[in-house]
Amino acid sequence: MAVxxxxxxGVMVSLDWVTIVIYIALxxxxxxxxxxxxxDFDQGGNFFDFSTRSGMQIVWIGTSFLLAMVILSIDERxxxxxxxxxxxxxxxxxxxxxxxxxxxxxxxxxxxxxxxxIQPAEFAKFATALCVAKYMSRTDFNIQRWWDFxxxxxxxxxxxxxxxxxxxxxxxxxxxxxxLMLYREGMPGSILFAGLSAVxxxxxxxxxxxDPFWGISAISLGRxxxxxxxxxxxxGMMRVYTKAWAPVLxxxxxxMTMTLAALLFSKYVIPFDVTWVQLGVCIGMIVYLFVLxxxxxxxxxxxxxxxxxxxxxxxFSSDMMLDRLAEHQQTRIRVLxxxxxxxxxxxxxxxxxxxxIGSGGLKGKGFLNGTQTKLKYVPEQDTDFIxxxxxxxxxxxxxxxxxxLFLLLILRLxxxxxxxxxxxxxxxxxxxxxxxxFHVFINVGMVLxxxxxxxxxxxxxxxxxxxxxxxTILLFIFxxxxxxxxxxxxxx
Numbered sequence: 001m002a003v004x005x006x007x008x009x010g011v012m013v014s015l016d017w018v019t020i021v022i023y024i025a026l027x028x029x030x031x032x033x034x035x036x037x038x039x040d041f042d043q044g045g046n047f048f049d050f051s052t053r054s055g056m057q058i059v060w061i062g063t064s065f066l067l068a069m070v071i072l073s074i075d076e077r078x079x080x081x082x083x084x085x086x087x088x089x090x091x092x093x094x095x096x097x098x099x100x101x102x103x104x105x106x107x108x109x110x111x112x113x114x115x116x117x118i119q120p121a122e123f124a125k126f127a128t129a130l131c132v133a134k135y136m137s138r139t140d141f142n143i144q145r146w147w148d149f150x151x152x153x154x155x156x157x158x159x160x161x162x163x164x165x166x167x168x169x170x171x172x173x174x175x176x177x178x179x180l181m182l183y184r185e186g187m188p189g190s191i192l193f194a195g196l197s198a199v200x201x202x203x204x205x206x207x208x209x210x211d212p213f214w215g216i217s218a219i220s221l222g223r224x225x226x227x228x229x230x231x232x233x234x235x236g237m238m239r240v241y242t243k244a245w246a247p248v249l250x251x252x253x254x255x256m257t258m259t260l261a262a263l264l265f266s267k268y269v270i271p272f273d274v275t276w277v278q279l280g281v282c283i284g285m286i287v288y289l290f291v292l293x294x295x296x297x298x299x300x301x302x303x304x305x306x307x308x309x310x311x312x313x314x315x316f317s318s319d320m321m322l323d324r325l326a327e328h329q330q331t332r333i334r335v336l337x338x339x340x341x342x343x344x345x346x347x348x349x350x351x352x353x354x355x356x357i358g359s360g361g362l363k364g365k366g367f368l369n370g371t372q373t374k375l376k377y378v379p380e381q382d383t384d385f386i387x388x389x390x391x392x393x394x395x396x397x398x399x400x401x402x403x404x405l406f407l408l409l410i411l412r413l414x415x416x417x418x419x420x421x422x423x424x425x426x427x428x429x430x431x432x433x434x435x436x437x438f439h440v441f442i443n444v445g446m447v448l449x450x451x452x453x454x455x456x457x458x459x460x461x462x463x464x465x466x467x468x469x470x471x472t473i474l475l476f477i478f479x480x481x482x483x484x485x486x487x488x489x490x491x492x
Contacts, residue, residue, distance in 0.1 A: 011072055014483040016416060022409045023460070023475065027064075029390075029402060030461035031057055037373050037382035037389040038463070053382055053463055060465040064472040071476040076484045079130055079477055080424055087131035087155070090124040094162035097121075101166065109166040121163045121171040122470030126477060128159050129431035132178060136185060137424035143186040152182065170442075170454035177438035181430035190237065194307055197233055201226050201315050206322060206333070216266055218273045223315075227278035230311045231255045234285060237304050247292060247301075255281045282312060333452055349385060350449045352378045357391030357399070357447070364395030382463045384455050387447045406440045406459075416482050425481040432478045436471075 031054070038053035049055045097120050101108040110117040132155050135141065141148050156178045163172040183192050208222035235252045238244070262277040289305035292298065322330060356372035359365070368374070370392035373381050378388050391399050410433055417429030436459055443458040445451030457467040 011480070011483045014486065015072070016412070016479055016482055019409065019412050019416070019475070019479060022405055022412065026402075026405055026409070026460040027061055029405075030386075030458075031061060032367065033386050033389045033393075033461055034382050034463050036368055036370060036393050037386055039368055039374070057463055060468045063465070064468050067469060067472055068476045071473065072480050072483070074480065076477075076481045079481070080134060083127075083130035083134040086127040090120065090127040091158060091162065093120045094124055094159055094166070097162075098166050107167050109163070109168040109171065116465070119171070119466040121159075121166070121168060122466040123473065124159050124163075125174065125435055125470060126474045128156065128175065128178070129428050129435070129474065130477070131155055132181075132431060133424050133428035136427050137422065143182065144188075149182075149187070170456045173442075173454060174435060174438055174456060177434035178431055180434040180437070181427060184430050185427060190241065190303075190307070193233075193237075194310065197229075197311060198314050200229065201311060202318050202321075204229065205315055205318050213274075214263070214267060216271055216274075218271045219266065219275060220273075223275045224278060226315050227275055227282055228259070230282055230308060230315075231259075231278075231285065233311070234289075234304060234308045237307060238289075238301075241300050241304065242298070247288075251285050251288065255285060279312075282308060349379050349453060350446070353385050353388040353447045354449060356381075356388040360392040360395040360398075362396050364391070364393050364398055367393055369393065380455075383457060384443070384453075384462065385447055386461050386463070387444055387458055390461075391447075402461075403440075403444070406436070410437050410440075413478070416478065419485065420482065421485055425478075425485070428481065429478050432474050435474060 034057045035047050035054040039047075046052070047054045048058060050059065097111060098108040100111050102110060102112055102117075104110050104117075109119050109121055111120065132152060135155060136143070136152055143149050143152070156175055160172045160175045163175075179187070179192070179195065183189070205222045205226045208225060209220055211221040213219035213221040213224045231252075235248055235255075238251065239248045242248075258281055259274070259278055262274045266272050266274050286305045286308050289301045289308070293301035293305065322333070352372060356370065356378055359372060360370070365371070370389060372378055372392055373389050378385050381389055387399070387402075390402055394401075413429060413433040413436065417426050417433060420426040420429060439456055439459050442451050442454065443456055443462075446453045457464065459471045460468065
């Protein structure tokens with residue numbers, strides 16, 4: 001198969017204008033939301049006054065357009081060529097940030113340059129995406145090979161760790177979105193399932209830890225449910241990945257029988273902590289799986305047993321992980337899980353955001369007519385909680401339009417990623433899509449009280465230059481790659 005260079009079409013002609021129209025629409029709606037959230041009737045003012053938030057947001061939007069034009073003017077092959085160098089440069093910058101940054105609300109993630117401040121974590125996303133795409137697009141890369149998979153994960157985890165050192169947990173968690181791309185590229189579904197299981201163990205264990213099970217004070221409901229889930233999830237994996245019924249029925253039958261017998265004895269004879277029996281059942285199950293792996297020379301039994309070991313280790317370390325969080329972060333998690341009621345503290349933001357969104361009704365109160373936002377009841381209402389301004393002023397219909405635009409953007413990014421002729425563009429495209437999906441899901445979820453308040457911006461809506469530039473760079477590098485998809489044609 002010979003490869004020849006086809007006559008390259010102009011970049012502007014080849015650009016995906018559907019995505020750009022969505023981008024411009026989101027920027028326009030975002031600017032209106034910043035105007036509504038930051039306008040002060042007492043001081044009055046001009047929306048275009050650069051001393052106001054709305055005026056400065058125009059500056060960020062204008063510079064974002066210039067940044068987009070610069071990105072589109074660069075040959076897309078340079079992004080591939082310098083991806084490793086960019087990644088290393090941003091790792092060094094992230095490492096230096098805590099020593100250069102000023103303490104802002106406990107976070108050491110903002111570097112002051114003159115009268116402006118930038119957050120390197122926002123820009124490290126595109127560098128990480130390029131580096132991961134470069135590594136995974138090698139011809140000899142195989143995600144099923146443990147070493148290749150481990151290196152790809154390490155490239156994602158390294159910036160996460162450096163950002164955690166800046167006390168910016170929310171920004172660090174965004175990088176976990178890259179695992180959606182890994183799943184698209186062939187990461188075993190069992191790893192994704194293990195990650196989701198870890199979340200379930202943590203939530204159930206923490207939420208119900210202090211509750212008694214079946215009225216027996218000696219038994220922790222949270223611990224009993226986690227051990228039961230470990231048993232059920234492990235049995236489910238045995239059935240899915242080994243297709244053998246006999247071991248499944250044996251483990252499930254013995255495990256459930258012993259657990260039920262111990263529970264009935266504790267309820268009607270002598271009360272005692274049944275979770276010790278459940279722990280013994282789990283350990284016995286792990287040993288049995290190892291024996292099966294050795295006897296039948298079937299590695300999948302060993303992998304499933306490691307899943308069970310990891311599940312127990314994660315649960316027993318969950319309290320330690322929770323203690324490692326800052327006090328306000330612990331309180332936010334407890335409030336979200338319904339363990340505490342703190343309407344004047346950690347729960348205040350979410351309560352006021354819900355009131356603001358609910359008061360908007362179907363059509364909203366109209367531009368600049370929101371009472372919750374105008375009276376400054378909602379903290380961070382033009383940054384992390386800007387979606388409540390949309391709900392109050394534009395109502396349910398406005399929220400639906402905004403979320404529909406984000407949905408169209410995400411679906412369009414998936415479409416563009418799938419039509420890329422090379423793995424590098426496809427992988428980078430899925431990284432971009434994953435980042436946008438994570439930001440929208442978590443930001444809107446925390447405003448509605450569905451996810452923890454971790455402080456991440458809503459793309460193109462939240463006030464600020466770092467996030468807007470970061471999202472623009474992410475998006476337009478991919479659009480530049482897509483615009484050159486017809487550069488090469490293949491002839492037999």
